[in-house]
Amino acid sequence: MKILNFGSLNCDNVYTVPHMVKAGETLSSASLEIFPGGKGLNQSIALARAGAQVCHAGLIGEDGRFLVKLAEENGVDCSLVELRPGRTGHAVIQVDPSGQNCILLYGGANQLVDEAYIRRALAGFGPGDLLLLQNEMNLPERMIDLAWEMGLTVALNPSPCSAALAKCDFRKVEWLILNELEGAALSGEPDVKKLPKAILQRFPHMKVVLTLGANGARYADSERQFFQPAFSVKAVDTTGAGDTFTGFFLAAVLEGKEVPEALLLASRAAALAVSRKGAASSIPARAEVDGGGGTRGYDAF
Numbered sequence: 001m002k003i004l005n006f007g008s009l010n011c012d013n014v015y016t017v018p019h020m021v022k023a024g025e026t027l028s029s030a031s032l033e034i035f036p037g038g039k040g041l042n043q044s045i046a047l048a049r050a051g052a053q054v055c056h057a058g059l060i061g062e063d064g065r066f067l068v069k070l071a072e073e074n075g076v077d078c079s080l081v082e083l084r085p086g087r088t089g090h091a092v093i094q095v096d097p098s099g100q101n102c103i104l105l106y107g108g109a110n111q112l113v114d115e116a117y118i119r120r121a122l123a124g125f126g127p128g129d130l131l132l133l134q135n136e137m138n139l140p141e142r143m144i145d146l147a148w149e150m151g152l153t154v155a156l157n158p159s160p161c162s163a164a165l166a167k168c169d170f171r172k173v174e175w176l177i178l179n180e181l182e183g184a185a186l187s188g189e190p191d192v193k194k195l196p197k198a199i200l201q202r203f204p205h206m207k208v209v210l211t212l213g214a215n216g217a218r219y220a221d222s223e224r225q226f227f228q229p230a231f232s233v234k235a236v237d238t239t240g241a242g243d244t245f246t247g248f249f250l251a252a253v254l255e256g257k258e259v260p261e262a263l264l265l266a267s268r269a270a271a272l273a274v275s276r277k278g279a280a281s282s283i284p285a286r287a288e289v290d291g292g293g294g295t296r297g298y299d300a301f
């Protein structure tokens, strides 16, 4: 069983500012730091660090070559990533002295997907393989339809939640991995305890994984329900918690692990990620998560 992650590749440009720039104002920033980003990239790196063989499909401009290099250094197969004219998707992030941020997104190459590219990316995959998607690229609905026609299993992390998801045929999505805000937006059910049921009423075939930040994660399908508490850690930076969770969870599922074991592994990995600064750089290696010879074993919890 192979996994194809069709996902965003982003440059996060972080500017340190005395205050958020106001309308009509020109403001100097004290520093600029450039970080690799994109939910797609983070999830591919999480899958690879968890030990899965992952192939990434996505689009970049010339300025995004460092993202591909980073993914490859982590063991992600990027042979399907293609170059497009123009800029890689990026974020302009202002961070003020209190640590608050405001974010301006530009989709760039992430928004240049066309049907021919989707078909090229899917060509090497077939029944039994898994397609993972987030919601930072255009045409997610075609990715889902074409993968379904070819017999792939579809896992969707509907993040960020936007109107584009309304076009997606959720009957073709087997694994739905989402946080409580996304769950509430998609289902209209604000009570997290009732949320998985509300989704399953509409889509009884689904396997729903609902993450609840420091409150853990819930799994539900039409027959079973599980709850996995979060590990208690000092949260330093929660960026990428969900991406780490998704990557480790699916890697465990691909290994044939049962859901409770996959939830446990994913929660351990995500707890380690939130205890460190950064997004992609905070994703732990499998050995650390298993507690077998990493720099930080499980005793830390």
Ligand code: ADP
Binding pocket: 178, 179, 180, 210, 211, 212, 213, 214, 215, 216, 217, 229, 230, 231, 232, 233, 235, 238, 239, 240, 241, 242, 243, 245, 266, 267, 268, 270, 271, 274
């Ligand atoms: P997202 O990043 O998509 O919003 P969540 O915030 O729900 O996702 O976090 C995903 C998972 O990461 C949680 O289910 C939990 O296992 C872990 N996690 C998140 N925040 C914390 C925290 N403060 N302490 C420990 N684990 C956490």
